[in-house]
Amino acid sequence: MSKPRAYSVKAYSTPGAQSPLATFSISRREPTDNDVQLEILYCGVCHSDLHFARNEWGFTQYPAVPGHEIIGRVTAVGGKVKKFKVGDTVGVGCLVDSCRTCPDCRAGLEQFCPEMVMTYGSTDRHLGTPTLGGYSQGIVVSEEFVLRIPANLSLAATAPLLCAGITTYSPLRRWKVGPGQKVGIVGLGGLGHMGVKFARAFGAHVVLFTTSPGKSADAKRLGAHDVVVSKDEAQMAAHAGSFDFILDTVSAKHDLNAYINLLKRDGNLVLVGAPNEPLPVSAFPLIMRRRSFSGSLIGGLPETQEMLDFCGQHHITSDIEMIRMDQINEAYERMLKSDVKYRFVIDMASLK
Structure with a gap:
């Protein structure tokens, strides 16, 4: 050729x-x-x-x-x-x-x-x-x-x-996020704000985790029901063992175990951020509650078209x-x- x-x-x-x-x-x-x-x-x-x-x-x-x-x-x-x-x-x-x-x-x-x-x-x-x-x-x-x-x-x-859209849409769809579930979104940046919008559109109860207390009002405007300041140990402890699913969009160094501890039995923590260095994960919080930790990469062409059509139906943009x-x-x-x-x-x- x-x-x-x-x-x-x-x-x-x-x-x-x-x-x-x-x-x-x-x-x-x-x-x-x-x-x-x-x-x-x-x-x-x-x-x-x-x-x-x-x-x-x-x-x-x-x-x-x-x-x-x-x-x-x-x-x-x-x-x-x-x-x-x-x-x-x-x-x-x-x-x-x-x-x-x-x-x-x-x-x-x-x-x-x-x-x-x-x-x-x-x-x-x-x-x-x-x-x-x-x-x-x-x-x-x-x-x-x-x-x-x-x-x-x-x-x-x-x-x-x-x-940013397909990166957050794909794991939420794969793990069947929907009504009756409590879903966490870690970080309110380019990825996180789309995660909040999609999780809310799927009918979940959405909690935004941020290190910045000043982002609370914006998170709720975007669709979060609650906001947790992740540096506040008391706020984090109040949600222990209560999440069905957490989507982690942070690309900086942070404590994954703090979020794993917030999952229910059989809950999933999915990483879509890409930190430059390895992050330690403790075995026992995963083992003792049969929790899962995984990653997700954008989406294929059929799912990306599905995402765009969903956004058209629900008037979702960035x-x-x-x-x-x-x-x-x-x-x-x-x-x-x-x-x-x-x-x-x-x-x-x-x-x-």
């Missing part, structure tokens, strides 16, 4: 871990028969973008273009594309390809495919070059990895659903702060200080 031709688009890129992002020209492939080409309208800013740009995970190839919460308008489709047409509003999340044949792919769990191709930081199967993300004017993606966006949702506020493309370096520094409510989204028209 011959390589497709490439064309140039403007993007925000960094040439190295210590360099700020700035305007560069990058190459995209011309659409193949099964591809969808889109003009990017909005791109969310995920903490993973910062990790990747600064090579904090150790696999970044430069020049690097972050961005995997993409909302765009279809500008061209390949000859065999059936699901989309020019003018459609669509989304692209963390994945742009996979092997399509392994057990994970056949189960609609492409995020676990050993050959998954991430929106950035992988290798484009067609060009043989590193994949480049959504901080750009346009992108070309295989039809199977493009998602429909409900017409009633704000496009900018929908962008973070493609990562709380965002819109920025221009040239504000991204400042946004990264603010993100490190948790100075955003609750997700930055780039207006990609500002790149023009």
Whole structure:
């Protein structure tokens, strides 16, 4: 199979871990028969973008273009594309390809495919070059990895659903969170605020855990029934052994055992935050109450579409702060200080 031709688009890129992002020209492939080409309208800013740009995970190839919460308008489709047409509003999340044949792919769990191709930081199967993300004017993606966006949702506020949304929706659905259950959400950031919204929409009694007493009113506005300040031992002790499920969205060092002790028998603590260093877990709190501790990674394409449709039905979007493309370096520094409510989204028209 011959390589497709490439064309140039403007993007925000960094040439190295210590360099700020700035305007560069990058190459995209011309659409193949099964591809969808889109003009990017909005791109969310995920903490993973910062990790990747600064090579904090150790696999970044430069020049690097972050961005995997993409909302765009279809500008061209390949000859065999059936699901989309020019003018459609669509989304692209963390994945742009996979092997399509392994057990994970056949189960609609492409995020676990050993050959998954991430929106950035992988290798484009067609060009043989590193994949480049959504901080750009346009992108070309295989039809199977493009998602429909409900017409009633704000496009900018929908962008973070493609990562923060599915990351929190998936474990809540997998562990069948619903009415009659007491559910905890640890942390009120980009992930946590979506966890609160989804858990409330699923009908659970929602408790937000935070180290910041000042976040109580906002947590309740977002849907939490109660707020617990996790540094207050008396508040934590009052909830011992009472939770069916806890979703931990914190990426900093913290005490997992304090939350395991809050679970009922057979309760689950699921980690979706990604701390940089290992966190100790004591055996006896798990063993003595048959509790479970596990992790979860975004979601496959079928579940991501289900999540978007659910958001359309329940009018759920992310709380965002819109920025221009040239504000991204400042946004990264603010993100490190948790100075955003609750997700930055780039207006990609500002790149023009």
